[in-house]
Amino acid sequence: MDASPVIRCEGVTKGFGAAPVVRDVGFAVNAGEVLVLVGPSGSGKTTLLRLVAGFETPDAGSIFLEDKPACGNGVWMPPEKRNLGMVFQDYALFPHLKVMQNVSFGLKGWEKAAKAERALSLLQMVQLDQFANRYPYQLSGGEQQRVALARALAPSPLALLLDEPLSNLDPRLRAQLRREVKSILTSRGITALYVTHDHDESLYMGDRVAVINDGNIEQIGTPEEIFHQPLNRFVARFLGLADFVTAKATDAGLETELGVIDTALPFSAGTEGELMLRPDDIGVRPSESGRSKIVARVFRGLHNVYIIQLPSGATVHSIQGHTTHYPEGLPVDVFLEPHQVLTCFVSNGRSANGGEESTFLVPSGNGTNGAA
Numbered sequence: 144m145d146a147s148p149v150i151r152c153e154g155v156t157k158g159f160g161a162a163p164v165v166r167d168v169g170f171a172v173n174a175g176e177v178l179v180l181v182g183p184s185g186s187g188k189t190t191l192l193r194l195v196a197g198f199e200t201p202d203a204g205s206i207f208l209e210d211k212p213a214c215g216n217g218v219w220m221p222p223e224k225r226n227l228g229m230v231f232q233d234y235a236l237f238p239h240l241k242v243m244q245n246v247s248f249g250l251k252g253w254e255k256a257a258k259a260e261r262a263l264s265l266l267q268m269v270q271l272d273q274f275a276n277r278y279p280y281q282l283s284g285g286e287q288q289r290v291a292l293a294r295a296l297a298p299s300p301l302a303l304l305l306d307e308p309l310s311n312l313d314p315r316l317r318a319q320l321r322r323e324v325k326s327i328l329t330s331r332g333i334t335a336l337y338v339t340h341d342h343d344e345s346l347y348m349g350d351r352v353a354v355i356n357d358g359n360i361e362q363i364g365t366p367e368e369i370f371h372q373p374l375n376r377f378v379a380r381f382l383g384l385a386d387f388v389t390a391k392a393t394d395a396g397l398e399t400e401l402g403v404i405d406t407a408l409p410f411s412a413g414t415e416g417e418l419m420l421r422p423d424d425i426g427v428r429p430s431e432s433g434r435s436k437i438v439a440r441v442f443r444g445l446h447n448v449y450i451i452q453l454p455s456g457a458t459v460h461s462i463q464g465h466t467t468h469y470p471e472g473l474p475v476d477v478f479l480e481p482h483q484v485l486t487c488f489v490s491n492g493r494s495a496n497g498g499e500e501s502t503f504l505v506p507s508g509n510g511t512n513g514a515a
């Protein structure tokens with residue numbers, strides 16, 4: 144697969160009067176890749192997508208499409224010249240046009256028969272050819288969105304831009320359509336910039352994921368990288384449940400309330416930090432002499448999540464099978480599950496509020512050391 148960038152942003156900044164809502168953003172979407180842009184509501188995702196599409200002009204920075212400048216440095220390529228397909232949250236089909244005409248809408252200048260053939264093949268791709276003569280209002284939300292996808296892909300755009308395309312669908316349909324959309328994008332090698340606020344969706348849909356917070360891209364990486372090796376606490380928390388426990392480097396290893404991790408550390412003895420723990424990093428064992436206790440059980444169907452109070456009063460979460468039933472108040476031992484690689488955040492003290500951090504990966508070892 145050709146790995147040259149199809150979309151490239153450099154130093155892109157945009158505001159609407161007051162503070163910028165997109166700040167010095169840089170990223171590239173490579174050919175055939177799905178890059179998911181994920182972040183909370185209001186973080187600047189739609190604005191960034193509209194900048195790429197050409198519906199907004201940046202205050203600073205440049206955007207390149209297949210290495211040709213689209214905006215910045217006095218250049219301006221209008222939206223209709225950018226050859227990008229768009230899919231929106233609200234489908235935005237033309238209500239007065241039948242499905243077939245909606246899909247062929249972008250095929251300007253095509254000969255009639257070729258246009259019909261192309262539209263039909265796209266409708267077959269989304270398995271809606273039998274509805275070619277319906278109007279949008281005669282389709283369900285999921286079907287309308289599949290038509291919108293077919294319409295966006297019909298002119299073979301350079302890349303597809305999708306803005307929360309599944310957010311209006313109910314959860315069951317959303318999960319099904321996620322799989323369909325991913326399979327279409329992947330099997331056809333389509334380059335896509337896919338926006339969502341849903342962290343599960345980002346981990347599933349993205350070849351790579353860019354996490355955006357308050358207009359800044361905090362981290363870009365594979366789903367596994369951003370989930371297991373977050374660069375900062377925002378990314379760690381945004382992508383799923385994360386607890387932080389105090390950790391201190393000693394000659395014996397990394398000391399925490401859940402035991403000492405016996406490993407060589409990349410920072411010197413005495414350094415303090417916080418170890419990030421996901422619910423599957425933490426094991427729990429009922430024990431009369433246990434110094435931790437179960438505070439609550441959250442039943443999730445396939446599993447239970449236990450909230451556990453450590454001797455210091457800090458609480459952590461542990462995921463356990465659905466057959467476990469540990470009552471509130473039960474004394475337990477808590478330990479680190481073996482063979483995990485954990486992330487430790489160490490403040491390097493460059494700023495007064497300790498905002499500058501480094502992260503380090505720590506193998507949790509055999510997990511049998513000193514349970515709390």
Ligand code: ADP
Binds near residue numbers: 159
């Ligand atoms: P997201 O898509 O991540 O929810 P948006 O890009 O829509 O975020 O918005 C980011 C911020 O920019 C929000 O605070 C929003 O109110 C503001 N914003 C977006 N578009 C405009 C506009 N046309 N005029 C003024 N403010 C805007």
Ligand code: MG
Binds near residue numbers: 188189190
């Ligand atoms: Mg938005």
